[in-house]
Amino acid sequence: MIFTTVGRRLLNYVLRRRRLLILTLLFSSITSLIGLFIPLVARDAINVMVSKSSENLLNYGLMIVFLSVVGGLLAFAQRYYSGLLSESVVFDLRNDLYSSLQNLSFGFYSRSDTGQIIARATSDVESVKRFISFAITGFTNAIITVVLALVIMMSIDLKLTLISLLPLPLMSILVRITAKRVRRLFEYARNIYGDFTSIIRESIIGIKVIKAFCGEEHFSKKFLEDIENYRDSLIKVGKHRALLWPTIGLISFISLLLIYWFGGILAMEKEITVGDLIAFSIYIGMITWPMVMLGFITVSYERAKVSASRVFEIMDMKSDIVEDPNAVDLVVKEGKIEFKDIWFSYDNRKWILKGINLTVNPGEKIVLVGPTGSGKTTLVQLLPRFFDPQRGVITIDGVDIRKVKLDSLRKNIGIVHQDIYLFPDTIRNNIAYGKPDATLAEIIEAAKIARIHDFISSLPKGYDTIIGERGITLSGGQRQRLAIARTLITNPKIIILDDSLSNIDADTEQAIYDALSKYFKGKTVIIISHRPSTLRLADRIVVLFDWKIVEEGTFDELMKGST
Structure with a gap:
């Protein structure tokens, strides 16, 4: 069933490129046909030489040269279109795979190993490309050559044909047995490849932590174990191949021996010619x-x-977050947010949020506080539907967020995540990521509010400065301010700051909040923070503990209550 399903799906991708497929099959077929004529011309030439006549011998030689040249040119066209076909098919496959990855929810990425995903998107796709490039022309050549060669051989002598074919069924049996064993080894090797790809990625991203805790030996041992398993599995594949080819050569030699033995007898008895035997x-x-x-x-x-x-x-996986077929665009007029009896679990076993009821009024700034693991980040991630709660309803201006289009929902919500990611691109493009058509003036204005403009201006290339992957050429505070600017430029109605100022000094933090206080007017803001200076800026503080809301009020009210 897997064979049929996978084969049919690959065939559907090939059939999307029918024109290239037809050209590949055409040139492959003609190349095979020309190759089949050469032994017939050689037979006639040998028969002429055996008869000690030079009549037409030059013509036969020229014919062989001509067929060889034409065959070579057609073989070039065959390989060209075969390569073009395989690249085009894999282009479609890669594009569909990437679209699938983009459409999957946060839940998929939190459960999946990044190295395995990368291995499937790169190495596995390349493996499919090599098969398509090799198989279409190889299969066409093989079928045409076998069928027509057998027809020609039987026209020469049926009995000699049957005798010469006796050893060949052993070849099919041997190939079938080898293929089954090789498939299991390849499957194991692909999984191992994904594992050590993950280790390489982790080693690069976490190199500071690894070196700080002297973890090089630990990662080296893990990597060595995986590449040894990968090497051993491919060595076993090599052993099977090493056994396969000499055996096939032996079978072919036996078949050839039978031809010369019985064919020689027939030639001596004048039933066939020497040219027939050579052909x-x-x-x-x-x-x-x-x-x-x-x-x-x-x-x-x-x-x-x-x-x-x-x-x-991966392509068959369904996103945990499904858009309602009748979803409408979200229009945020006021920005009132309501969490109504929200229950959420990542694994459907342990509740991370329990019966959360929270209303954030239009234009209100609230701060979520609580111990690590109390559900603060999880709660705000439910608002843009990165995850959906198992129970309860979330509304914006009275509209259930599950009834609106995802794009329109997320465009109305600006988020500065706790884990800042900056693209390996210019500062300008990083800030304008959510609004690609933003003018330089808009970019500068967002940077000024985030208090990062002066630093950018001090750089030799200013906003055209390229930053490294994950913004590693910037400090933690600079990355956070750049991320804030990236969020502000989209001018969202609702803003979420997930511990976004943790790496910024108190003076800079105050300056940012002074600028943001003007920007925040009329916007609903949810902040996750534990810094006292941040708490004082909030209209209301909401305390989470044991995955529930246990207290809320202004900073002064909570301080009085604690005393």
Whole structure:
């Protein structure tokens, strides 16, 4: 069933490029046909030489040269269109895979290993490409060559054809057995490849932590174990191949031996000519190679099937967050947010939020506080529907957020995440990420509010300065201020700051809040923070503990209550 399903799906991708497929099959077929004529011309030339006549011998030689040149040109066209077809098919596959990855929810990425995802999007897709490039022309050449060569051989002598074919079924049995074993090894190797890809990624991203805790040896051992397993599995594949080819060569030699033995007898009895015998030996070689090619294709398919199934597994995944077919655009006029009896769990076993009821009034600034793991970040992630609660309803201006289009929902909410990610691009493009058509004046204004403009202006290339992956050329505070500017430029109605000023000194924090206080007018703001200076700026503080709201009020009210 897996074989049929994966094969059909790959075929559908190939059929999207029908024109290239037809051209590839056409040139492949003609190339095979020309190759089949050469032994016939060689037969006639040998018969002429055996008869000690030079009549038309030059013409036969020129004919062989001509067919070889034409065959070479057609083989070039075959390889060109075959490569173009495989690249086009894989282009479609990559595009669909990337679209699927973009449409999957946060839940998928929190459950999945990044290295495995990268391996499927790169190495597995390349494996499929190699199969398509090799299999279409190889299969076409093999079928045409085997069928027509057998027809020609039988027209020369049926009995000699049957005798020469006796050893060849062993080849098919051997290839089938090898393919099954190789498939299991390739499947194991692909999983290991994803594992050590993850280790490489973790080692690069977490290099500071690794070095700080002297963890190099630990990661090296893990990496060594994985690459040893990967190496061993591919060595076993190599052993199977090493056994396969000499055995196929032996079978081919036995078949050739039978031809010369029985064919020689027939030639001496004048039932066939010497040219027929030579042509026969060439054709049996032409049949043997396509059978080997079919074996190649079988093994290649087993490898591609494993890779394709891993790719399709991601493409078939459904997002945890589904947009209502009748969803409408969200229009935020006031910005009132209501969490009504919200219950949420990441694994459907342990509740992270329990019966949360919270109303944030239009234009209100609230701060969520509580111990680590109390559910603060989880609660704000429910608002843009990064996750959906198992129970309860969240509304904005009285509209259930599950009844509105995701794009319109998220465009009305600006979030500065706790874990800042900056793209390896210019500062200008990073700030304008949510609004690509933003003018430089708008970008500068957002940067000024976030108190990052002066620093940017001090750089030699200013806003055109390229920053490294994850913004590693910037300090933690600079990354946070850049992320704030990126959020502000979209001018959202609702703003979420998830511990976004933790790396900023008190003076800068106060300056940012002074600027933001004007910007925040008329906007609903939710802030996660524990800094006293931040708490004093809030209209209301909401305290979470044990995954519930246990207290709320102004800073002064809570301070009085604590005393």
